[in-house]
Amino acid sequence: MIDSRCGLHCTGCAYKTSCGCGGCIETMGHPFHGECPVAICCQEKGFEHCGQCPEIPCALLTAYSSDPEQGDTPHGTRIAQCQKWQEDSIREKIVSLRMERQCLGGKADENEYLCLYRDMQPVRNVYWNGFGQPPTLSFRAAFDDIDFNRRRQFDRKLVKGRFDGGNLGWVEAEEMPLFLALYRKPIAFMSFEQQRILDLIEQMGPVTIHQIKEETGMLVKQITPILHRLQEAFLIYEDQYEADWERGWYRFDEMFPDVNSDAYTRQEALRIVLPRFAYRMVWFDAAMAKSFYRLPEKEIRTATDALTREGVFTAYGNGFMLTQDAEALPSYSPKKQRSVFAVHRNDMLYRAEEPRLKALAKQWTAGLSYDCEPLQYLLIDGEFHGASVGHFRNGPYDLNDVVCDLADAEERREKIIAAVRQVNFGKIPLRFMGKRIE
Numbered sequence: 001m002i003d004s005r006c007g008l009h010c011t012g013c014a015y016k017t018s019c020g021c022g023g024c025i026e027t028m029g030h031p032f033h034g035e036c037p038v039a040i041c042c043q044e045k046g047f048e049h050c051g052q053c054p055e056i057p058c059a060l061l062t063a064y065s066s067d068p069e070q071g072d073t074p075h076g077t078r079i080a081q082c083q084k085w086q087e088d089s090i091r092e093k094i095v096s097l098r099m100e101r102q103c104l105g106g107k108a109d110e111n112e113y114l115c116l117y118r119d120m121q122p123v124r125n126v127y128w129n130g131f132g133q134p135p136t137l138s139f140r141a142a143f144d145d146i147d148f149n150r151r152r153q154f155d156r157k158l159v160k161g162r163f164d165g166g167n168l169g170w171v172e173a174e175e176m177p178l179f180l181a182l183y184r185k186p187i188a189f190m191s192f193e194q195q196r197i198l199d200l201i202e203q204m205g206p207v208t209i210h211q212i213k214e215e216t217g218m219l220v221k222q223i224t225p226i227l228h229r230l231q232e233a234f235l236i237y238e239d240q241y242e243a244d245w246e247r248g249w250y251r252f253d254e255m256f257p258d259v260n261s262d263a264y265t266r267q268e269a270l271r272i273v274l275p276r277f278a279y280r281m282v283w284f285d286a287a288m289a290k291s292f293y294r295l296p297e298k299e300i301r302t303a304t305d306a307l308t309r310e311g312v313f314t315a316y317g318n319g320f321m322l323t324q325d326a327e328a329l330p331s332y333s334p335k336k337q338r339s340v341f342a343v344h345r346n347d348m349l350y351r352a353e354e355p356r357l358k359a360l361a362k363q364w365t366a367g368l369s370y371d372c373e374p375l376q377y378l379l380i381d382g383e384f385h386g387a388s389v390g391h392f393r394n395g396p397y398d399l400n401d402v403v404c405d406l407a408d409a410e411e412r413r414e415k416i417i418a419a420v421r422q423v424n425f426g427k428i429p430l431r432f433m434g435k436r437i438e
């Protein structure tokens with residue numbers, strides 16, 4: 001709580017009672033001993049506290065902090081407090097703006113949804129999406145986005161591919177050149193089997209895996225990795241509709257003859273997608289972009305450096321913001337966050353922070369004697385504070401506990417459990433913070 005201009009704590013100060021001091025904010029810089037130059041300076045500059053002042057720590061504040069009789073123990077304590085207030089306030093603004101930009105503070109209409117989807121590409125499925133169905137954006141649509149995306153899939157506006165690290169993801173067809181530039185893994189030397197399957201698809205396509213098996217005599221377990229590798233090279237394309245296990249494989253260039261796979265270099269593509277990432281995350285560092293895009297940090301840094309030189313990004317702490325956000329943030333009024341979402345590991349917010357959240361999950365689950373792999377992560381008031389844990393498998397799975405590092409977790413228990421149930425088909429966790437739920 002900000003209770004003075006200079007970083008001292010008026011709350012609990014002995015002079016409040018012994019001298020009847022009214023506090024420096026309340027008295028507009030006139031505490032019991034008369035006018036305070038620090039408070040007056042701060043007020044005249046229009047700041048709430050000295051942490052908002054670019055001159056901190058100025059000579060005046062330093063002198064007050066290090067005064068032999070009335071100064072801080074240790075010296076600089078009030079300065080550090082002001083700086084912390086400032087960091088907390090910026091963080092609060094970033095979290096609030098991020099929740100808005102993620103459409104978790106207010107749901108997206110179709111136009112905003114299309115922009116959001118574009119910025120989250122490649123979009124990955126979560127297990128509560130149906131089989132063969134393109135991913136939805138959990139919690140974020142103000143309409144039925146299952147149906148909306150299915151229509152986009154039928155119209156081949158939304159297509160599936162193997163992108164980051166060979167993972168399946170979905171992108172808009174017209175953005176394929178961008179994602180080919182980021183992720184395509186060309187095959188330098190085609191093996192005999194790869195060439196054979198590619199030729200077969202060219203001659204007979206579309207073909208299913210069972211047709212390939214019949215034609216080549218190869219086993220499914222031999223064919224599958226070859227198809228995946230050809231898919232990573234964007235030589236073939238898998239067409240699949242809901243509940244249709246018999247997927248058809250096509251030559252990619254037949255299906256998408258207009259896609260120019262050399263339209264961008266990877267650096268050019270990064271300089272297009274990173275500002276989108278920055279917009280949705282508000283603030284990010286290179287490790288977050290690496291975690292989300294699964295591309296080498298060195299290449300990401302080359303792109304962020306170039307974007308910073310061009311003025312698109314402004315360096316902020318050890319990360320970056322869009323320059324327009326860095327300029328607007330001081331006058332932005334954050335909204336008080338009061339929400340709980342149980343977020344899947346394929347969600348953009350998790351993917352951008354995976355290494356940090358994995359490390360946190362180890363702390364949250366330390367010492368638990370039952371299966372406690374994180375199933376969903378708890379985004380509470382815009383920040384990650386826990387997870388639902390258990391053991392996931394296809395079919396009935398174990399939802400063993402809900403772990404949370406919030407001091408008031410017990411008071412928020414009902415809302416947290418409701419959020420977990422929402423994404424677990426109504427299933428109630430066995431425990432909450434280690435205690436059995438009756």
Ligand code: SF4
Pocket residue numbers: 004008009010011013014015016021022023024031032
């Ligand atoms: S302004 Fe008054 S209450 Fe606040 S720290 Fe100074 S003496 Fe204490």
Ligand code: SF4
Pocket residue numbers: 004005006007008023024025029031036037038039064
């Ligand atoms: S030194 Fe000045 S600014 Fe600091 S608490 Fe006292 S009156 Fe407020």
Ligand code: SF4
Pocket residue numbers: 037038041042045047049050053054055056057058059060061
């Ligand atoms: S840091 Fe110094 S210059 Fe800035 S508002 Fe505080 S007292 Fe004034």
